[in-house]
Amino acid sequence: MSGGFPIDLILFGMVAAFLVLRLRSILGRRTGYERPPTPVEPTGAGEEAARTIDTRAEEAVVPQLGGPGPKRGLPDPASPAGQVLARIRQIDPEFDPAGFLMGAEGAFAMIVEAFARGDRQTLQTLLSPEVFRDFEGAITAREQAGERQRTELVALRESSILEVDLRGTVATIGARFVSDQINMTYGADGTVTAGGEAVTETVDVWSFARDLNSADPTWLLVGTRSE
Template structure:
């Protein structure tokens, strides 16, 4: 997760294992080629109210720039239909939850935290992540990922299939992200702060009692 249907089909997580390992090793992001130099100390950023991704209020984090489609646009109208089904749905609140979920998922993948991933991913997506973690562990490799900031969260597409909503979000973040081999030698990525762009799609049954939006697809932006 375009208006009604996305410009590109959702990523199929039945891809070959080698592709998954290479893709997930870089935390499902594409570097733009702009590596940020060390930044001077800045005043503390504005803190957003703790978002809700699974019905629980999470600790506040530095607020990213949020972009919600115009209500009159096709995507905005799809979001309005979601709200008709679930009166508690709010696009801005949803993006706040995505902010928190993105941080949790990136960190959990790097640490091999399967319990956290299991709660935030769909079944197929979890199998892909778990397979990549297992391959990394078998090779005695480690993943280092540190999110320095999330610059932008923008709803790029929305689709409603019956009572199931899917929302695609563009996430622009500054990260330190690299993989190391068993001897500590860097394999991929860089220890410099790098801008990474992701397109993540979340899905939820809007009439289910479980309020969690789970990640069902991820690709480079």
């Protein structure tokens, strides 16, 4: 047996490095999150703010929710959305629609959890400036009222790429999420003022945007709506 470096370790290292680079190209960068979330969602003025998302992750960890994995849907390649995805890949060959969708699923849970904690620092790195202002305003209103929110993301049932737009090198992708959630609002005295323990189905469409020529791989959340 020679004293050379084992070839299998060299190959393993090459594969590991490739996977790390791939994951970062899909999710972007993020710090400080490495555990499954217990997200919280506001009601009233803050409700729309809680439905905002971005796919920035330093060490991307897709939260493991209860039940089987979500049913995922990608546009038909011949559809208008599918054709725009193909144009995005021409500009950015590293873009992978399936990988984007998986990263968006993790971000869906991560953003809601950050809002629940009132974690402005994390949210500011994940959201566009306009969306962050909405979130920050909702958090401030909640704090001033002495309220506390609880949103438990019980299961993510479905995810799909719904809309795709490309203007110049700026791409925008709308992802649709169907989830089961428990939403409750607690007043300053600790009593429940809205919601309850019942599990309800929630349908959200979150839009992410990125300049494909940018060295930053992050897709920022730029818009939200509920269905």
